Amino acid sequence: xxxxxxxxxxxxxxxxxxxxxxxxxxxxxxxxxxxxxxxxxxxxxxxxxxxxxxxxxxxxxxxxxxxxxxxxxxxxxxxxxxxx
Amino acid sequence: xxxxxxxxxxxxxxxxxxxxxxxxxxxxxxxxxxxxxxxxxxxxxxxxxxxxxxxxxxxxxxxxxxxxxxxxxxxxxxxxxxxxxxxxxxxxxxxxxxxxxxxxxxxxxxxxxxxxxxxxxxxxxxxxxxxxxxxxxxxxxxxxxxxxxxxxxxxxxxxxxxxxxxxxxxxxxxxxxxxxxxxxxxxxxxxxxxxxxxxxxxxxxxxxxxxxxxxxxxxxxxxxxxxxxxxxxxxxxxxxxxxxxxxxxxxxxxxxxxxxxxxxxxxxxxxxxxxxxxxxxxxxxxxxxxxxxxxxxxxxxxxxxxxxxxxxxxxxxxxxxxxxxxxxxxxxxxxxxxxxxxxxxxxxxxxxxxxxxxxxx
Amino acid sequence: xxxxxxxxxxxxxxxxxxxxxxxxxxxxxxxxxxxxxxxxxxxxxxxxxxxxxxxxxxxxxxxxxxxxxxxxxxxxxxxxxxxxxxxxxxxxxxxxxxxxxxxxxxxxxxxxxxxxxxxxxxxxxxxxxxxxxxxxxxxxxxxxxxxxxxxxxxxxxxxxxxxxxxxxxxxxxxxxxxxxxxxxxxxxxxxxxxxxxxxxxxxxxxxxxxxxxxxxxxxxxxxxxxxxxxxxxxxxxxxxxxxxxxxxxxxxxxxxxx
Numbered sequence: 149x150x151x152x153x154x155x156x157x158x159x160x161x162x163x164x165x166x167x168x169x170x171x172x173x174x175x176x177x178x179x180x181x182x183x184x185x186x187x188x189x190x191x192x193x194x195x196x197x198x199x200x201x202x203x204x205x206x207x208x209x210x211x212x213x214x215x216x217x218x219x220x221x222x223x224x225x226x227x228x229x230x231x232x
Numbered sequence: 233x234x235x236x237x238x239x240x241x242x243x244x245x246x247x248x249x250x251x252x253x254x255x256x257x258x259x260x261x262x263x264x265x266x267x268x269x270x271x272x273x274x275x276x277x278x279x280x281x282x283x284x285x286x287x288x289x290x291x292x293x294x295x296x297x298x299x300x301x302x303x304x305x306x307x308x309x310x311x312x313x314x315x316x317x318x319x320x321x322x323x324x325x326x327x328x329x330x331x332x333x334x335x336x337x338x339x340x341x342x343x344x345x346x347x348x349x350x351x352x353x354x355x356x357x358x359x360x361x362x363x364x365x366x367x368x369x370x371x372x373x374x375x376x377x378x379x380x381x382x383x384x385x386x387x388x389x390x391x392x393x394x395x396x397x398x399x400x401x402x403x404x405x406x407x408x409x410x411x412x413x414x415x416x417x418x419x420x421x422x423x424x425x426x427x428x429x430x431x432x433x434x435x436x437x438x439x440x441x442x443x444x445x446x447x448x449x450x451x452x453x454x455x456x457x458x459x460x461x462x463x464x465x466x467x468x469x470x471x472x473x474x475x476x477x478x479x480x481x482x483x484x485x486x487x488x489x490x491x492x493x494x495x496x497x498x499x500x501x502x503x504x505x506x507x508x509x510x511x512x513x514x515x516x517x518x519x520x521x522x523x524x525x526x527x528x529x530x531x532x533x534x535x536x537x538x539x540x541x542x543x544x545x546x547x548x549x550x551x552x553x554x555x556x557x558x559x560x561x562x563x564x565x566x567x568x569x570x571x572x573x574x575x576x577x578x579x580x581x582x583x584x585x586x587x588x589x590x591x592x593x
Numbered sequence: 594x595x596x597x598x599x600x601x602x603x604x605x606x607x608x609x610x611x612x613x614x615x616x617x618x619x620x621x622x623x624x625x626x627x628x629x630x631x632x633x634x635x636x637x638x639x640x641x642x643x644x645x646x647x648x649x650x651x652x653x654x655x656x657x658x659x660x661x662x663x664x665x666x667x668x669x670x671x672x673x674x675x676x677x678x679x680x681x682x683x684x685x686x687x688x689x690x691x692x693x694x695x696x697x698x699x700x701x702x703x704x705x706x707x708x709x710x711x712x713x714x715x716x717x718x719x720x721x722x723x724x725x726x727x728x729x730x731x732x733x734x735x736x737x738x739x740x741x742x743x744x745x746x747x748x749x750x751x752x753x754x755x756x757x758x759x760x761x762x763x764x765x766x767x768x769x770x771x772x773x774x775x776x777x778x779x780x781x782x783x784x785x786x787x788x789x790x791x792x793x794x795x796x797x798x799x800x801x802x803x804x805x806x807x808x809x810x811x812x813x814x815x816x817x818x819x820x821x822x823x824x825x826x827x828x829x830x831x832x833x834x835x836x837x838x839x840x841x842x843x844x845x846x847x848x849x850x851x
Contacts, residue, residue: 259684260680260684262680288713290676291705291706291709294673294676294706295673295679295705298669298670298673298677298680298706299676299677299679299683300680302669302677302681303683303684304680305680306647306667306681307684325673328670332668433665433667434647434685435647435664435685436643436644436665438644442659443665443666444659444665444666444668445666445668446659447668448657
């Protein structure tokens with residue numbers, strides 16, 4: 149399983165929640181906090197992100213940056229886990 | 233320095249104007265047919281294969297002026313032409329271009345109106361040309377030719393002024409000037425150089441910020457600033473005032489007329505002088521900026537002013553403003569495409585002379 | 594602070610394109626404009642054509658598009674964007690020129706320019722954001738508003754007998770020989786976003802061929818005008834707009850470069 153992560157530009161997120169409904173891992177949720185433009189911004193709420201970029205694709209603000217493990221590292225981790 | 237050909241040609245006004253545009257380095261023309269100026273578009277479509285310029289018959293005058301906006305914003309030397317009803321359609325675009333500070337040459341071959349009107353010549357678009365016509369505080373620089381020679385020469389002047397002031401320039405001609413044939417010595421190609429336009433949308437290179445051409449300044453503080461800039465520009469434009477004066481040194485009656493009316497008035501002046509009446513003529517060449525100062529000076533020494541126009545009385549208002557009550561101002565006009573004769577104007581002069589002499593007995 | 598698993602062994606796979614300025618969008622939360630602006634600028638960045646692109650912004654919510662897109666741009670009068678784009682492309686034939694318009698701009702006041710720009714086969718990209726409503730001016734009916742749709746100027750629902758039928762302008766345009774590539778897309782799901790981005794990429798590649806107009810309609814939302822949340826709006830769009838404005842290619846080049 150490839151692991152990924154996102155960072156969200158909290159100050160431009162408008163809490164539209166389109167990323168939340170596009171995430172196949174249900175990893176994203178609204179923060180309890182409000183940014184300076186008055187919106188609850190989104191945050192990762194689980195650590196099972198796969199870096200699929202669905203959220204970034206639908207984000208109308210371009211607020212999401214996505215990271216993903218390189219395939220080689222993911223493969224290595226898989227092998228390591230299997231041989232434990 | 234504009235250089236002219238050695239030999240004259242006999243040409244129709246509209247065609248001389250179009251040929252001059254080509255020689256002035258026209259890069260794009262967008263227009264729509266309307267009588268009495270369709271020859272401009274037609275001439276350019278015939279000549280286009282021999283040159284580099286773009287010519288396109290747009291789907292309407294509305295489309296044409298917006299194509300002019302785009303091409304001008306992209307840095308091109310661009311023009312359009314139309315006649316009264318079509319110029320009405322272009323007013324929004326002209327207001328936008330003045331606000332966005334875009335250069336372009338626009339030609340109005342004025343026909344009788346209002347409304348669909350007639351195809352005969354008139355000068356009834358003076359207000360539209362000089363006072364706006366489009367919305368907002370702006371001005372077009374307006375040139376009024378009175379001969380086929382000036383139909384050609386003013387194209388060069390127009391493009392030059394448009395580029396220098398980043399403003400649309402309007403040539404206010406009329407159907408007679410457009411259709412008549414006269415001797416013309418055309419300006420030579422290459423006499424009007426191109427200056428760089430770093431503000432144009434030619435593609436954002438790494439060495440500059442992106443160019444934005446817009447007339448939208450939604451914060452009123454910014455909009456006021458833009459207006460102040462435009463007003464300052466129009467102050468500078470005042471030095472471009474041009475006029476012609478005939479026999480004003482000893483004139484008792486001063487005729488004021490532009491374009492075709494000036495030609496007619498000039499003939500009336502000759503007839504009057506033959507009868508011993510001292511008549512002079514002031515012919516504004518720029519209608520904006522209007523030669524107010526010159527006029528105010530000239531009326532010191534005359535008894536009476538007669539304004540001759542092919543409309544219901546438009547430039548006469550600017551004359552009255554300049555004269556400022558110092559002397560009586562009368563008006564002789566024909567409307568709806570009718571052209572006054574020199575004899576009609578002479579008759580008005582004689583009436584004024586009677587009044588003046590009676591008053592001074 | 595959001596929980597970020599260690600990124601140290603991860604590579605960057607997606608970020609906001611450099612061809613967007615840093616200015617945050619003024620659009621309502623969830624608005625499709627933001628997505629389309631972003632993917633358009635992504636394509637410009639990926640093709641390396643930032644210095645060769647000139648865009649035309651309309652009158653509508655996206656009137657300030659030039660504040661967000663870091664390319665040379667002009668602001669057109671309402672409805673006239675494709676005429677302005679024509680003027681630009683005719684004098685700068687080597688540049689990538691696009692017009693970006695909403696449904697009022699393109700299918701109401703600009704209908705004449707729209708038809709004739711395509712009829713002439715102007716070699717530009719025309720982007721048409723269709724959300725069936727006039728957003729900027731407060732939610733009035735658009736030519737593309739659906740029958741029965743409640744807007745501020747059809748408060749009892751659009752009555753086709755007096756207010757006309759919703760206008761499938763893209764279908765009209767697709768019939769013109771000057772149209773080279775005509776497609777209708779959307780940006781309400783990740784798959785749809787990918788497809789729309791591909792369509793934009795196709796269109797700008799086709800512009801190099803000088804074979805006619807590329808016209809992309811993006812069926813879009815207006816959460817504020819429709820008075821829904823963004824998620825509800827996209828859902829409503831899929832259930833109501835898309836059946837009337839079906840997605841897919843309407844005209845593809847015979848040579849079919851994909």
